[in-house]
Amino acid sequence: MSHKVLMLPGDHVGPEIVAEADKLLRCLASEFGLAVELEYANLGGCGVDAEGAPLPDSTLALARDSDAALLGAVGGPEWDYIERDKRPERGLLAIRAALGLFANLRPALLDPELVNASSLRPEVVSGLDILIVRELTGGIYFGQPRGIRTRADGVREGFNTLVYGVDEIERIGRAGFEAARRRDGRLCSVDKANVLESSELWREVMEGLAGEYPDVSLSHMYVDNAAMQLVRDPRQFDVMVTGNLFGDVLSDCAAMLTGSIGMLPSASLDETGRGLYEPVHGSAPDISGQGIANPLATLLSVAMLLRFSLDEGELAQRVERAVARVLADGLRTADLGGGQGQSVGTAAMGDAVVAAL
Amino acid sequence: MSHKVLMLPGDHVGPEIVAEADKLLRCLASEFGLAVELEYANLGGCGVDAEGAPLPDSTLALARDSDAALLGAVGGPEWDYIERDKRPERGLLAIRAALGLFANLRPALLDPELVNASSLRPEVVSGLDILIVRELTGGIYFGQPRGIRTRADGVREGFNTLVYGVDEIERIGRAGFEAARRRDGRLCSVDKANVLESSELWREVMEGLAGEYPDVSLSHMYVDNAAMQLVRDPRQFDVMVTGNLFGDVLSDCAAMLTGSIGMLPSASLDETGRGLYEPVHGSAPDISGQGIANPLATLLSVAMLLRFSLDEGELAQRVERAVARVLADGLRTADLGGGQGQSVGTAAMGDAVVAAL
Ligand SMILES: CC(C)[C@H](C(=O)O)[C@@H](O)C(=O)O
Ligand SMILES: CC(C)[C@H](C(=O)O)[C@@H](O)C(=O)O
Numbered sequence: 001m002s003h004k005v006l007m008l009p010g011d012h013v014g015p016e017i018v019a020e021a022d023k024l025l026r027c028l029a030s031e032f033g034l035a036v037e038l039e040y041a042n043l044g045g046c047g048v049d050a051e052g053a054p055l056p057d058s059t060l061a062l063a064r065d066s067d068a069a070l071l072g073a074v075g076g077p078e079w080d081y082i083e084r085d086k087r088p089e090r091g092l093l094a095i096r097a098a099l100g101l102f103a104n105l106r107p108a109l110l111d112p113e114l115v116n117a118s119s120l121r122p123e124v125v126s127g128l129d130i131l132i133v134r135e136l137t138g139g140i141y142f143g144q145p146r147g148i149r150t151r152a153d154g155v156r157e158g159f160n161t162l163v164y165g166v167d168e169i170e171r172i173g174r175a176g177f178e179a180a181r182r183r184d185g186r187l188c189s190v191d192k193a194n195v196l197e198s199s200e201l202w203r204e205v206m207e208g209l210a211g212e213y214p215d216v217s218l219s220h221m222y223v224d225n226a227a228m229q230l231v232r233d234p235r236q237f238d239v240m241v242t243g244n245l246f247g248d249v250l251s252d253c254a255a256m257l258t259g260s261i262g263m264l265p266s267a268s269l270d271e272t273g274r275g276l277y278e279p280v281h282g283s284a285p286d287i288s289g290q291g292i293a294n295p296l297a298t299l300l301s302v303a304m305l306l307r308f309s310l311d312e313g314e315l316a317q318r319v320e321r322a323v324a325r326v327l328a329d330g331l332r333t334a335d336l337g338g339g340q341g342q343s344v345g346t347a348a349m350g351d352a353v354v355a356a357l
Numbered sequence: 358m359s360h361k362v363l364m365l366p367g368d369h370v371g372p373e374i375v376a377e378a379d380k381l382l383r384c385l386a387s388e389f390g391l392a393v394e395l396e397y398a399n400l401g402g403c404g405v406d407a408e409g410a411p412l413p414d415s416t417l418a419l420a421r422d423s424d425a426a427l428l429g430a431v432g433g434p435e436w437d438y439i440e441r442d443k444r445p446e447r448g449l450l451a452i453r454a455a456l457g458l459f460a461n462l463r464p465a466l467l468d469p470e471l472v473n474a475s476s477l478r479p480e481v482v483s484g485l486d487i488l489i490v491r492e493l494t495g496g497i498y499f500g501q502p503r504g505i506r507t508r509a510d511g512v513r514e515g516f517n518t519l520v521y522g523v524d525e526i527e528r529i530g531r532a533g534f535e536a537a538r539r540r541d542g543r544l545c546s547v548d549k550a551n552v553l554e555s556s557e558l559w560r561e562v563m564e565g566l567a568g569e570y571p572d573v574s575l576s577h578m579y580v581d582n583a584a585m586q587l588v589r590d591p592r593q594f595d596v597m598v599t600g601n602l603f604g605d606v607l608s609d610c611a612a613m614l615t616g617s618i619g620m621l622p623s624a625s626l627d628e629t630g631r632g633l634y635e636p637v638h639g640s641a642p643d644i645s646g647q648g649i650a651n652p653l654a655t656l657l658s659v660a661m662l663l664r665f666s667l668d669e670g671e672l673a674q675r676v677e678r679a680v681a682r683v684l685a686d687g688l689r690t691a692d693l694g695g696g697q698g699q700s701v702g703t704a705a706m707g708d709a710v711v712a713a714l
Contacts, residue, residue, distance in 0.1 A: 157522040158558030201515030
């Protein structure tokens with residue numbers, strides 16, 4: 001039986017990097033026996049332009065019918081001033097919600113070859129390997145009520161609701177414990193329980209789950225301290241689990257510790273293992289169309305897709321090793337300081353990874 | 358007319374570092390003509406132990422009657438398991454709210470002598486000088502409704518409300534613009550307007566204020582990107598203005614960029630210039646009672662107190678120069694890598710600053 005993968009190139013550099021993922025998947029099919037069918041659809045600004053919505057119905061229908069989706073990136077200045085519910089990122093939020101992709105896995109891994117790309121001292125970051133597990137379909141991103149209203153005294157106010165039910169916390173908590181179990185067995189739950197009741201419940205539920213995972217050691221940290229500790233000594237962490245908004249901020253902070261966000265993949269999973277995979281970086285309008293975007297984050301997202309949604313762990317490892325190999329061979333896209341190694345563009349980097357499989 | 362300053366030593370290292378501030382203020386009074394009266398009161402765990410509340414009524418009454426208050430630090434493990442509304446940090450939140458201390462100013466300044474304390478590369482942080490202006494009495498910290506309730510389906514949920522009125526945003530926005538005007542004229546407003554309506558209004562109000570400050574250039578950044586940019590290239594920022602929760606996280610992140618949170622002061626001001634001043638670091642139960650805590654963040658908080666609440670800018674500068682001088686002379690407390698310079702304890706460091714006045 002063939003796996004169905006939906007390709008969502010998106011905007012700006014999105015199509016350029018997804019083209020390399022297409023090459024990679026087709027090579028895995030022809031040379032390594034991967035049974036896969038690729039379909040294409042619009043998400044983001046291209047969806048607005050072609051079909052009038054950042055998440056067209058046809059895209060959602062195809063996504064529901066697929067085992068996994070691979071996204072390039074969405075957004076760009078041309079959609080900055082359109083109505084709020086047509087903005088490209090609305091498509092992203094909508095597909096996460098519609099598919100129930102509650103578990104966002106964001107590894108921050110520093111390839112030994114790239115230790116000099118980091119703004120942190122080598123002795124602080126070398127060997128960095130953190131996994132952030134971020135809740136993705138709840139919290140303040142989706143909480144009701146929300147909006148802008150006029151108070152009784154005539155002053156306008158904007159309001160949002162941060163809400164987490166025990167069921168949602170347990171679900172993402174288990175994703176965190178499971179991930180820690182597969183890694184170094186250390187889970188740090190991040191909250192703001194000294195101020196927020198929603199965090200108080202979050203902490204209580206995490207404590208409750210701990211009994212089911214005696215092989216995992218659970219700790220708690222306030223979000224402000226977590227931001228500090230990521231800068232001070234990031235290697236103290238193995239897996240961090242947190243809510244949607246805290247995860248948004250901390251995962252970007254952790255990603256930047258590596259200095260190479262062009263290298264970092266992510267997975268957003270539902271309860272059955274279906275997922276949306278995407279590089280952590282954005283659509284980079286400033287460099288789009290030049291063929292210089294780094295495709296490695298997208299290729300590493302393919303590796304996550306193979307592992308988590310297609311159950312092809314061996315092929316996933318093959319892809320990861322191929323990426324490590326081209327880096328060790330000195331190939332560098334511009335964002336990795338192209339000049340120091342052998343400077344290559346998007347397609348040449350993709351070809352090199354395929355050749356190194 | 359003599360200024361009234363309320364001293365709030367607080368818990369653990371709090372009394373040790375506030376003792377040095379006391380020395381400093383008395384020296385400024387006896388040698389440099391500062392007209393000041395010092396009173397003492399309890400805040401935090403000491404308030405709970407002595408008077409049954411983290412913010413005793415007597416403390417609040419004295420604070421209302423003072424021009425400024427200087428806080429050491431609150432909290433410690435001995436109060437971790439008492440009821441929520443008696444926790445030491447509740448006293449801090451309560452005094453901020455009761456005195457209307459809406460503007461929290463947190464400078465992240467790297468002394469040239471301490472560039473090696475940072476976990477970031479020297480070429481990324483040397484000369485770092487950021488001011489974070491954090492809203493301190495609103496947002497999700499104080500928003501209603503909040504709590505833990507049981508949903509119709511029997512599942513418990515925790516909820517909090519993030520709410521900002523135009524009046525609150527304008528007030529803190531002006532504090533940001535005014536601060537930028539006194540510095541390099543660049544203000545970056547941080548929000549999450551692509552997801553949150555409260556941030557949408559925040560951004561709109563900031564844009565509206567910009568017309569009144571033609572000498573300040575205003576930019577906007579999403580909070581996730583701001584966390585990234587602080588790590589990637591922190592010197593791009595001059596003043597950042599943001600809400601209570603985002604400010605909590607970003608200011609701690611920015612503080613840690615310097616590598617020396619034992620050095621960083623803060624001010625929390627009301628609309629008239631009355632303020633509460635405190636070091637950014639906590640009560641450090643692990644080192645309390647040993648006489649080794651770094652008093653410099655507290656002494657620099659005294660400098661902010663002199664400048665903002667007592668209108669004694671010259672004395673403030675005198676204190677700041679004395680601190681720079683003792684660092685240049687090689688004096689170091691343990692947290693600054695005592696071994697490399699001349700290793701000193703809390704009292705010796707305080708004495709050296711007083712001597713360098
Ligand atoms: C584009 C934006 C809505 C999104 C988010 O905040 O989740 C992005 O920052 C991310 O982290 O994937
Ligand atoms: C102790 C805590 C409630 C407080 C806050 O979150 O405001 C602290 O982190 C701070 O930043 O002063």
